[in-house]
Structure formats: C-alpha cells, structure tokens
Amino acid sequence: MKTAYIASSWFNPAQVAMLDTACTKLQANPTLDWDNSFMPKNHTYKDWTLSTHPEMLADPEWQLATFNADVAGINASDLVVAIYDPALANSDPGVLWELGYAYGCHKPVVLVLPDTLTRDLNLMPAMGATVVLPLAKLADFNFARLYYQPFSGKVY
Template structure:
C-alpha cells in the first residue's frame, strides 16, 4: 500500500531548494509514498510556466489564482501532506505554513520535515498542529501508511 502526498516546500533561495531536493530524493526511495501520483507544486506550475525564468509571473493575478487553486486541489486530492520546512528566519515560508494549516483544517495527516540537525525553535502552531515532526534523514524509512501522532519534543515558542 502506498499513499499520495502533497509535498509542501520552498524554492526561493539555495538553502530552501537544497532542502526540497533532498526531501524529494529521499521520498523517491520510500516504498510507502506513491511519488508518481503525489503533488509537488513546483512540478505543477500553471501552464508550465517557470517563475525562476519568469519572475514577473509572481505579480500576475491569473498566475497567482491558478497557482493557489492548483495547490489547494493538490492538497485536497492527496492522502497527506509532507511539509519540508526550515524554521530559520531567512528560510521560513508563510506559504508552507499556510499549507500545513489548511491540511490540518481539513483533517489531513501532516508530517513536518525539518533539516537534519535542526536546533532552531519552531512556532508552536506548526510544531503542535501536525501529526509528526521528523528529519530529512527519516524520510526514506518513515511509514506514511500509518502516520501516528507524536508529540513534538523540540523547542517551541
């Protein structure tokens, strides 16, 4: 049995992109995730447009609405959310936090994935409002078929 996942992540700077790439690579090795039918927003850009090549799209209302609605449907149509999240101020992305909150609100399991060795405190909302908090190193072997609730043990504020 495998689960489909909405893979929330950021790609606005090199550290965020590295976290996303490491997370996706690990998930491709996990036998409990159906990566072929999962939803990585960057792989589902509206009309195939790349915001890296066309940053002006970020200001385009049509692109914004289509991206928002596509991502919401991605969350709605998958079994769970895997949120790759770096809590460092320069890497924290309110979009990922919104996706976590929306998934929580519609009762989807949410697995918050932190960078290996993270020691940054996490805001209590994503720390407590998720099913489990794991590290990138855990992604390959984590059983997404049974994402049991685990109380976050790290520093929260």
C-alpha cells in the first residue's frame, strides 16, 4: 500500500464537499494506506483553525510551521493526491504549489478533478500530474500501479 499527501483546499463549502467526498473514497481504497497518509487539514499547527484562531494567517510562527509541516508531509509520502477544482471560485494556488513541489521531487502526482469538469485546465497541472482522474474513480484506482495518464482535454 502507498502513503499519500492529500493536497486540497477547504476554504469554502464547495471545496469542503469535494474534499469530504474524496476522503471517503480514499479511505475505501484498498491500495492506499490511509492511516499513514498525511492530510494537512488534520495536522494543523497547535490544532489551530480559522474559526478558533482567525489571526493565525498573519502569524509568522504559524506560517512557517505550517509550510514546513506540509513540505515534510510531501517528502515523507509515496505520492501526492491533489484534490483540485479549477473553477475560479474554488481554485487554490497552494494545491498547485504542492503539485509542483512533488513533481520537482519526482513524486507521482494523482490530480483529482470534479467529475463534470466544465472548463479548460492550465497546462502545468494538466501535464505535471502523473495521473489525472475524475473524483468518482478514487475508490477503485490502483495506487500501487501508477503509470502516466495525462489530462485529455483542452488546456490553456
């Protein structure tokens, strides 16, 4: 079984819904070691959240600790699963940075897109991912046998 760093956003209800759906599917996947995978949302510095500590985004200590923990999580994982919705209201450059960092470290990246993608995808995540999947296929995807399956659609 493979361990994964789960790159995702959880800043609005649509992002949370996509992440929750992805997590349910990933937990059910027998080829992914969910218990030893790393999801930044579950490893926040001092267990701070925006609702309990709205000042954290301006706190340099929190910023550095969060950045370093996320980089360490990527480094310690076998691969990165990037849950990403390119719709402007849901797109998060942090997820794209994590995807790019993983690519630079020669880690496989599984880019998970909404089931009904209605817009073009930027060239860099489209071609930088090892595998591009719709959300619906996460529970059955074989993480033990990754081979290049790039995005097949229009890019910009």
